[in-house]
Amino acid sequence: MKEYDIKITETLEKTVTVKAESMEAAQAKVEEEYYNSEHILDSENFTGVDFSAEAEREIVQEQKEQLDVLLVKPGMYPQAVQIGGELEDLQKAVGGDIEAVYPYNEPVALIVNDEGKLNGSELNRALRDNEGQIYDIVAGDFLVVGLGEENFASLSPELMEKFEKEFHQPEMFVRMGRSIMALPLPDDKVKAADAPLKSESIPQKSSPDRDVL
Incomplete structure (x- = not known):
């Protein structure tokens, strides 16, 4: 038997509408609002999950002295x-x-x-x-x-x-x-x-x- 590290990645998505002079300005504004906790994503924004194997190791049994x-x-x-x-x-x-x-x-x-x-x-x-x-x-x-x-x-x-x-x-x-x-x-x-x-x-x-x- 071996040990495996499996990464679980959940994806949350939310679309917000803002007014700005350009696409870049709109994105910067939403990022600022996000880091100011004005946009909170929760289970309602869940869109999927992904599993990926990261590492594999042999299990080493600790020998009792x-x-x-x-x-x-x-x-x-x-x-x-x-x-x-x-x-x-x-x-x-x-x-x-x-x-x-x-x-x-x-x-x-x-x-x-x-x-x-x-x-x-x-x-x-x-x-x-x-x-x-x-x-x-x-x-x-x-x-x-x-x-x-x-x-x-x-x-x-x-x-x-x-x-x-x-x-x-x-x-x-x-x-x-x-x-x-x-x-x-x-x-x-x-x-x-x-x-x-x-x-x-x-x-x-x-x-x-x-x-x-």
Whole structure:
């Protein structure tokens, strides 16, 4: 399909009678009266319409920017995916309003659900400091994205590989008194991509002081 510019020309005509010394003077007098709004043409003076094609163009579809990012879901291995870079695309990927956090020196951000911990989302991966101590836990699905000059960007192949290794093994979380431990989820309990979690793979509570969250 193409785009076309079509000119529509309507013709209005009106004859007025004036007294003058010559044809040229009569025409000049009517022109002056016309520009002084003494002669108004309206629909009663319509005499015809003409249509003419002016230009032809190919329609160029605007390509939506796609980002190569890492999607990390609870109980699953990370998945390299392509998503749109608009706000609604990021919100859809994590299931709600987003928050960007920057826990690494590399030019990456974690896009998380801003209310993941409040809405009961499943705990996903632990974030650790340089000494390996847990300082936070991400709840719900999250993305690892690159950083551009002004917006989020695709991950480079090197960063994609690095953070796939960083978050490769899904984790289960065990409460020990007031602290929480993150344990690797056994491979036979890892969910296939986009597959529902089987009930028998959900760890059960063992004691009041040792609860699997």
